[in-house]
Amino acid sequence: MTPSAQPAASHFIDGAPAEDTCGAQIDCIYPATGEKIASVHAATPAIIEQALAAAVRAGADWAAMTGTERGRILRRAADLMRARNHDLSVLETLDTGKPYSETSVADATSAADALEYFGGLAGSLTGEHIQLGQDWVYTRREPLGVCVGIGAWNYPTQIACWKAAPALACGNTMVFKPSETTPLGALKVAEILTEAGAPPGVFNVVQGRGDVGAALVGDPRVAKVSLTGSVATGRRVASLAAEGMKHVTLELGGKSPLLVFDDADLEDAVSGAILGNFYSSGQVCSNGARVFVQSGIRAAFLDRLAERLKGVVMGDPLDPSVNFGPMVSERQMEIVLGFIAQGKTEGARLIAGGGRADRPGYFVQPTVFAGVTDEMTIAREEIFGPVLSVLEFATEAEAVRRANATPYGLAAGVFTRDLTRAHRVAAAFQAGTCYINTYNLAPVEAPFGGTKLSGVGRENSKAAIDHYSQLKSVYVAMGRVEAPF
Numbered sequence: 141m142t143p144s145a146q147p148a149a150s151h152f153i154d155g156a157p158a159e160d161t162c163g164a165q166i167d168c169i170y171p172a173t174g175e176k177i178a179s180v181h182a183a184t185p186a187i188i189e190q191a192l193a194a195a196v197r198a199g200a201d202w203a204a205m206t207g208t209e210r211g212r213i214l215r216r217a218a219d220l221m222r223a224r225n226h227d228l229s230v231l232e233t234l235d236t237g238k239p240y241s242e243t244s245v246a247d248a249t250s251a252a253d254a255l256e257y258f259g260g261l262a263g264s265l266t267g268e269h270i271q272l273g274q275d276w277v278y279t280r281r282e283p284l285g286v287c288v289g290i291g292a293w294n295y296p297t298q299i300a301c302w303k304a305a306p307a308l309a310c311g312n313t314m315v316f317k318p319s320e321t322t323p324l325g326a327l328k329v330a331e332i333l334t335e336a337g338a339p340p341g342v343f344n345v346v347q348g349r350g351d352v353g354a355a356l357v358g359d360p361r362v363a364k365v366s367l368t369g370s371v372a373t374g375r376r377v378a379s380l381a382a383e384g385m386k387h388v389t390l391e392l393g394g395k396s397p398l399l400v401f402d403d404a405d406l407e408d409a410v411s412g413a414i415l416g417n418f419y420s421s422g423q424v425c426s427n428g429a430r431v432f433v434q435s436g437i438r439a440a441f442l443d444r445l446a447e448r449l450k451g452v453v454m455g456d457p458l459d460p461s462v463n464f465g466p467m468v469s470e471r472q473m474e475i476v477l478g479f480i481a482q483g484k485t486e487g488a489r490l491i492a493g494g495g496r497a498d499r500p501g502y503f504v505q506p507t508v509f510a511g512v513t514d515e516m517t518i519a520r521e522e523i524f525g526p527v528l529s530v531l532e533f534a535t536e537a538e539a540v541r542r543a544n545a546t547p548y549g550l551a552a553g554v555f556t557r558d559l560t561r562a563h564r565v566a567a568a569f570q571a572g573t574c575y576i577n578t579y580n581l582a583p584v585e586a587p588f589g590g591t592k593l594s595g596v597g598r599e600n601s602k603a604a605i606d607h608y609s610q611l612k613s614v615y616v617a618m619g620r621v622e623a624p625f
């Protein structure tokens with residue numbers, strides 16, 4: 141029997157749980173069993189109004205605090221998250237189906253990293269002084285106002301904090317809407333921030349589907365929107381935000397390449413491909429789903445990959461020895477199975493997996509296709525599941541050209557022992573987040589985000605500060621004012 145994960149109320153507004161049972165019911169399903177573990181109600185117009193009004197009310201006092209004071213609250217929240225990592229990880233596993241062996245090291249912990257990092261930065265945010273002869277200009281770094289965060293379902297707690305931490309550090313307030321598929325983690329983030337001292341209204345959570353997201357994005361009180369989601373949703377959010385000339389950060393999908401040259405360390409390259417395709421059962425936006433392997437190492441690579449797949453332990457994700465979980469939902473499982481069927485039909489050679497696992501829940505076997513060509517659907521479209529495609533290449537120039545031949549540009553990786561080639565290839569990649577001899581790490585200290593259709597703006601690092609603040613320049617005249625007449 142799976143533990144219940146029912147929250148106190150569906151939403152968190154103005155420092156407290158909030159409910160309006162008139163909103164449509166959204167059931168939370170544990171993907172490992174298909175059992176219902178909780179349910180929440182979508183936000184009604186009244187709830188959306190309460191959340192936005194609370195965020196507006198809280199704005200002036202929050203922005204007036206010193207950065208050090210705001211930062212202290214964020215860092216206290218980081219400590220609380222770390223202290224409660226076990227419980228938060230169990231909840232994240234129930235919410236997403238990701239194994240506890242992952243959530244206990246990658247979700248609340250990376251969320252805490254963001255709170256700690258931006259909490260530390262908050263006290264050192266400054267404008268600058270520009271001398272102009274006798275006169276001078278100074279810039280003030282000011283918050284944008286009310287920010288809206290909209291999350292995807294793969295990293296609910298991390299995404300909430302990747303958006304909340306820089307927003308709050310800069311003196312903004314936030315209304316966050318989690319994915320309807322995973323509504324639970326963000327409520328805990330709100331509770332913890334409040335316990336850490338965030339005043340009521342500074343961070344609010346409302347549940348709902350896309351219509352709730354759209355109502356938030358379209359509201360004239362909102363200054364900025366940060367979305368993690370698909371390209372289709374990104375387009376809708378960006379065009380609605382453009383009507384109000386709002387700032388946007390869009391972290392969208394990808395079809396990232398991973399290049400393995402003949403001279404690569406075979407074991408590391410296979411590890412990189414595993415991290416880039418099977419972590420979180422492949423439900424990671426930056427996945428290196430197109431694995432280009434040079435002809436000389438291809439056979440050895442496939443043999444070793446097949447061998448390493450014997451280490452997959454599928455089972456109840458709450459069992460700490462399990463390292464491979466289900467898809468987040470039945471719908472996502474059906475989407476992934478559809479792509480696998482297409483791969484077979486279009487002539488890719490199945491090396492491993494290839495179907496639903498024979499057990500309850502929404503498990504898809506870790507799947508490897510070889511002989512994949514650039515035109516095949518599985519090489520072009522984002523699958524967001526545990527499907528690794530191996531494509532063969534002969535030369536560096538060919539590999540780079542084919543790697544970049546995609547409308548996406550989120551991430552890219554290269555495995556080689558040739559130092560100059562590694563940097564040459566990284567420079568040539570059309571992607572925002574690149575890796576040399578590793579894959580899929582996203583430390584808070586480094587900018588993360590995409591080019592081309594994969595998005596706009598950067599999360600994490602000092603770069604995120606520019607996306608959650610605006611500069612005001614103040615010209616200061618020290619002499620007389622000269623006028624033509």
Ligand code: NDP
Nearest residue numbers: 291292293319320349350353354369370373391392393425
């Ligand atoms: P969706 O784009 O379907 O949804 C993302 C969020 O937007 C959800 O909260 C969704 O609500 C909401 N939403 C949907 N329609 C609208 C709208 N018109 N206005 C405002 N909000 C809306 O993505 P998924 O949740 O299915 O997540 C998977 C996608 O996210 C993948 O394509 C993946 O590539 C991308 N992703 C990107 C990441 C990155 O950092 N670049 C990281 C993780 C995922 P609801 O779901 O409740 O309908």
